[in-house]
Amino acid sequence: xxxxxxxxxxxxxxxxxxxxxxxxxxxxxxxxxxxxxxxxxxxxxxxxxxxxxxxxxxxxxxxxxxxxxxxxxxxxxxxxxxxxxxxxxxxxxxxxxxxxxxxxxxxxxxxxxxxxxxxxxxxxxxxxxxxxxxxxxx
Numbered sequence: 001x002x003x004x005x006x007x008x009x010x011x012x013x014x015x016x017x018x019x020x021x022x023x024x025x026x027x028x029x030x031x032x033x034x035x036x037x038x039x040x041x042x043x044x045x046x047x048x049x050x051x052x053x054x055x056x057x058x059x060x061x062x063x064x065x066x067x068x069x070x071x072x073x074x075x076x077x078x079x080x081x082x083x084x085x086x087x088x089x090x091x092x093x094x095x096x097x098x099x100x101x102x103x104x105x106x107x108x109x110x111x112x113x114x115x116x117x118x119x120x121x122x123x124x125x126x127x128x129x130x131x132x133x134x135x136x137x138x
Contacts, residue, residue: 001067001070001071004063004066004067004070005063005067007059007063008060008063008064008066008067011056011057011059011060011063012056012060012064014052014053014056014059014060015053015056015057015059015060016121016125017053018049018050018052018053018056019053019088019091019092019095019121019125020118020121020122021049022046022049022050022053022095022099023095023114023115023117023118023121024118025042025045025046025049026046026095026098026102026108026114026117026118027111027114027115027118028042029042029043029046029102029108030107030108030109030110030111030114031111033107033108034110034111039102042102043102043103046098046099046102047099047102047103050095050096050099053092054092057089057092061085061089064085075135075137076137077131077132077134077135077136077137078131080127080131080137081128081131081132084124084127084128084131085128087124088121088124088125088128091120091121091124094117
């Protein structure tokens with residue numbers, strides 16, 4: 001099971017790298033588009049990064065379910081963690097919506113709104129880590 005846990009953590013790390021970087025691409029796209037810059041490269045980057053992070057998300061969730069089956073379902077901390085992970089999946093799909101808008105050449109919210117959106121992932125990830133490591137609810 002430790003090998004599964006190791007690859008689960010690697011998958012989560014790769015997914016989070018995308019979750020934290022993709023909104024920065026959105027910021028550069030929105031601000032570049034507003035000033036008339038060529039943002040085509042950012043559209044390509046965003047699409048490729050989204051594809052990569054989706055594969056990593058599926059890997060992380062699949063291995064997480066494997067761990068869940070192996071260790072059993074126990075503790076309130078796990079229920080809270082899974083609820084927060086569902087929020088992170090929702091965030092992932094919100095990123096998908098922005099990538100699709102970029103591909104269509106549509107505008108995105110302003111830079112400040114996208115910077116705040118970027119912080120949303122952190123508000124989910126920190127409590128997920130606390131649930132997984134500290135297990136405050138037993």
